Amino acid sequence: MNDTKKVGRPKKFDRHQAVEDAIGVFWTKGYDGASMKLLTDAMGINSPSLYAEFGDKAGLYLEAIDHYANDDACEPLVALEREADIKDAVTVFLGAVINYSTSHPSGAKGCFLASCVSTSAGNVKGAANLLQDAIKGTDARIQARFDLEKARGTLPADFPSADQARLLFDLRQGLVFRARAGISDQELRQGITTAVAAVLASAYTAALR
Amino acid sequence: MNDTKKVGRPKKFDRHQAVEDAIGVFWTKGYDGASMKLLTDAMGINSPSLYAEFGDKAGLYLEAIDHYANDDACEPLVALEREADIKDAVTVFLGAVINYSTSHPSGAKGCFLASCVSTSAGNVKGAANLLQDAIKGTDARIQARFDLEKARGTLPADFPSADQARLLFDLRQGLVFRARAGISDQELRQGITTAVAAVLASAYTAALR
DNA sequence: CTTTTTTTGTATCATTCATTACAAAAACCT
DNA sequence: AGGTTTTTGTAATGAATGATACAAAAAAAG
Numbered sequence: 001m002n003d004t005k006k007v008g009r010p011k012k013f014d015r016h017q018a019v020e021d022a023i024g025v026f027w028t029k030g031y032d033g034a035s036m037k038l039l040t041d042a043m044g045i046n047s048p049s050l051y052a053e054f055g056d057k058a059g060l061y062l063e064a065i066d067h068y069a070n071d072d073a074c075e076p077l078v079a080l081e082r083e084a085d086i087k088d089a090v091t092v093f094l095g096a097v098i099n100y101s102t103s104h105p106s107g108a109k110g111c112f113l114a115s116c117v118s119t120s121a122g123n124v125k126g127a128a129n130l131l132q133d134a135i136k137g138t139d140a141r142i143q144a145r146f147d148l149e150k151a152r153g154t155l156p157a158d159f160p161s162a163d164q165a166r167l168l169f170d171l172r173q174g175l176v177f178r179a180r181a182g183i184s185d186q187e188l189r190q191g192i193t194t195a196v197a198a199v200l201a202s203a204y205t206a207a208l209r
Numbered sequence: 210m211n212d213t214k215k216v217g218r219p220k221k222f223d224r225h226q227a228v229e230d231a232i233g234v235f236w237t238k239g240y241d242g243a244s245m246k247l248l249t250d251a252m253g254i255n256s257p258s259l260y261a262e263f264g265d266k267a268g269l270y271l272e273a274i275d276h277y278a279n280d281d282a283c284e285p286l287v288a289l290e291r292e293a294d295i296k297d298a299v300t301v302f303l304g305a306v307i308n309y310s311t312s313h314p315s316g317a318k319g320c321f322l323a324s325c326v327s328t329s330a331g332n333v334k335g336a337a338n339l340l341q342d343a344i345k346g347t348d349a350r351i352q353a354r355f356d357l358e359k360a361r362g363t364l365p366a367d368f369p370s371a372d373q374a375r376l377l378f379d380l381r382q383g384l385v386f387r388a389r390a391g392i393s394d395q396e397l398r399q400g401i402t403t404a405v406a407a408v409l410a411s412a413y414t415a416a417l418r
Numbered sequence: 419c420t421t422t423t424t425t426t427g428t429a430t431c432a433t434t435c436a437t438t439a440c441a442a443a444a445a446c447c448t
Numbered sequence: 449a450g451g452t453t454t455t456t457g458t459a460a461t462g463a464a465t466g467a468t469a470c471a472a473a474a475a476a477a478g
Contacts, residue, residue, distance in 0.1 A: 011455065031242075118323075
C-alpha cells in the first residue's frame with residue numbers, strides 16, 4: 001500500500017499486526033486489565049511509539065474495535081456465506097463460532113466484542129457506538145444471506161429474515177458467553193442442531209400461523 | 210438472622226446491602242474498573258472494614274457473584290415460573306430481561322454476569338467456576354419450567370426441554386449484549402415474538418421431523 | 419468504672435498505572 | 449558529507465491503585 005519511502009527513521013512495527021496483537025491483550029484481560037506494559041510487550045513496541053501512532057490507550061482500543069468489527073474475513077460469517085445449502089450454512093456458522101470462541105490462536109476465550117468491549121461500553125468514550133455499529137453490521141450481513149436464499153426460493157418469501165438474523169446472532173452471544181466461562185467446545189457443539197432448527201423453523205411453521 | 214448482641218463495637222453496615230452496592234459498581238465498571246475508592250464510596254464503608262469483612266477485593270467480587278447468581282428472586286426467572294401459559298411465560302421472561310438490562314435501578318446496563326464477570330472469568334481465580342455454576346443453574350431452572358409443562362401435557366412429551374432451555378438462555382445473552390451496547394428497550398422488544406416462536410417451535414415442528 | 423473486644427476512621431504504604439521528556443539512531447535530501 | 453526528519457529506547461513523571469498500621473470509638477463483660 002503506502003510503502004513509499006519516507007524521510008526519517010523507519011518504523012519497526014507493522015500497524016495491522018500491532019493492532020491485532022493489542023486485540024489479543026484486550027480480549028483476554030479486558031480494557032482496564034490490559035496495562036500499557038502488557039500491551040507494549042505483546043505489540044513489540046515501546047510506549048512512545050504507541051502514543052505517537054494511536055494517541056493514547058483509548059485511541060488504540062477504538063482502533064482495535066474498528067479493526068475487529070470490520071474484518072470481512074471473520075470465519076463464522078465467511079462460512080455462513082460460503083456454504084451452498086442454507087441449513088449447512090447455519091450449522092457451519094455455529095460450529096465456526098464455537099471453534100473461534102474456544103480455541104482462538106491468541107488463547108483468548110469468547111469474543112472480543114462480547115467478552116471485553118461490552119464491559120467497557122459505558123466507560124470508554126466511543127466504544128458503545130462502535131459496538132452498536134458492529135452489531136447492526138453483523139445483523140445485516142446475516143440477513144443478507146437469508147435474503148439471498150429467499151431470492152433463490154430456498155426459503156419462503158415470507159421468511160422474516162431480519163428477525164431470524166438477529167435471532168441467530170443473539171444465539172451466538174450465548175455460545176461465546178458459555179465459551180468464556182470455560183465450557184468445552186464438545187459440550188457447546190451439542191446445541192448446534194437445536195439452534196439450527198430454531199433459526200430456520202419459521203420457514204416451516206409459517207404455514208401454521 | 211444473627212442479630213445476637215456481640216461484644217465490641219457494632220458494624221455500621223448491612224452485609225447484604227454492602228454486597229449489592231458492590232455489585233452495582235462491578236457491573237457498571239467491570240472488575241478492574243471498580244476501584245477501591247468507588248467501591249467503598251458506594252458501599253458506605255471504609256477500606257479496613259471491607260478487608261476485614263471480605264478478605265480483599267477478589268473476595269468481595271466472588272461473594273458478589275455468588276450473591277447475584279443465587280438470587281432466587283431474579284425477576285425474569287420468577288416471571289417465567291409465574292405465568293400460567295407457557296407462551297406467556299416465555300414472552301414475559303424476555304420482556305423482563307429487557308427491562309432488567311435496560312433500566313436497572315443501579316443504572317447498570319446489560320447483566321452483571323454477561324457484561325462484567327465474563328470479562329474477568331480468566332483473570333480472577335474462582336470467577337469462571339462460579340460463572341459456570343450460574344449458567345448451568347439457570348439452564349436447569351428454565352428446563353424445570355418446560356418439564357412442568359410437559360407433565361401437564363401442554364408441551365409434547367418429546368419436547369427437548371434441556372436443549373430449548375439452553376436456547377432460551379442463549380437468546381437472553383444476545384438481548385443483554387445489545388442492551389449493554391445501548392440499544393433501546395423499544396428496539397429490543399421487537400424481537401420478542403420471533404424469539405418466543407423459535408423457543409417453542411419444536412413443539413410444532415416435531416411432527417415434521 | 420475499668421477492662422476487653424471489635425469496628426471505625428485517618429493516614430499512609432509500596433506498587434503500578436498511563437503518559438511524557440529527551441537524547442541517540444536511522445533513514446532521506448541537498 | 450552535512451542537515452533534516454522521524455522513530456526508537458530509556459528513564460522519569462505525577463497520579464491512582466490495592467492494601468495496612470494504628471489510634472480513637474463504641475459496645476458488652478467483669
